């Protein structure tokens with residue numbers, strides 16, 4: 001009896017121990033993996049191949065998100081440019097009512113713009129079937145091309161409006177350096193330093209160090225300084241919010257406040273600042289916003 005009783009006490013002990021241990025074990029079994037999943041994400045439970053696919057898709061999605069972000073930035077810039085143009089056109093209309101008739105735009109220039117607007121709206125995004133990755137790539141490429149064309153159209157219209165406005169005689173139309181420019185340098189391009197796309201606000205003229213840089217119009221020097229990005233830079237104000245900038249110079253030949261005439265040598269070509277080789281970085285700005293210099297050099 002005594003033996004049986006002591007055994008039953010032992011059994012009761014085991015039972016209690018089991019009752020205490022089972023929840024602890026259950027907790028260890030279920031809670032611990034759960035917290036691990038929380039830490040490492042659901043991917044911890046997936047087979048390696050699927051994990052790689054997900055990581056791959058994420059990389060692709062990130063790339064598309066970046067491209068779409070760039071397109072969004074470009075659209076915002078175009079919107080701002082359209083608003084500026086509308087303002088310019090409005091001002092022009094007010095000024096010319098008693099002098100001239102309506103603006104003389106070629107339909108050649110305005111028509112493609114209208115078509116692009118429709119293209120942009122109709123868009124490849126309205127698809128009955130689900131979009132595949134090549135579809136998406138094609139859509140982005142198409143949109144980029146449309147934005148490019150619109151960018152160019154707007155710049156041409158802007159130049160035409162300005163050339164018919166009260167500013168026409170003040171527009172900087174001189175050639176700043178006797179060298180050919182890199183025509184793809186103005187606008188959206190791959191930044192040689194960051195590798196990302198950025199708006200390059202000037203036109204680059206590769207030329208030998210020491211080549212004379214000349215004022216594109218009469219004006220007053222508003223800056224002749226060294227900056228980390230532009231290197232040695234000369235800024236000339238031409239009045240009415242028009243300004244030209246000549247950057248990366250090796251040598252500055254004018255100082256702030258100096259009056260300069262069109263064609264006067266103001267600096268020498270160099271490679272100072274954020275530059276990969278000797279060239280002139282030339283900008284035309286109207287109220288701080290960059291204009292496409294290519295549209296003003298052909299005069």
Ligand SMILES: [Zn+2]
Pocket residue numbers: 200202203204280281282
């Ligand atoms: Zn440049």
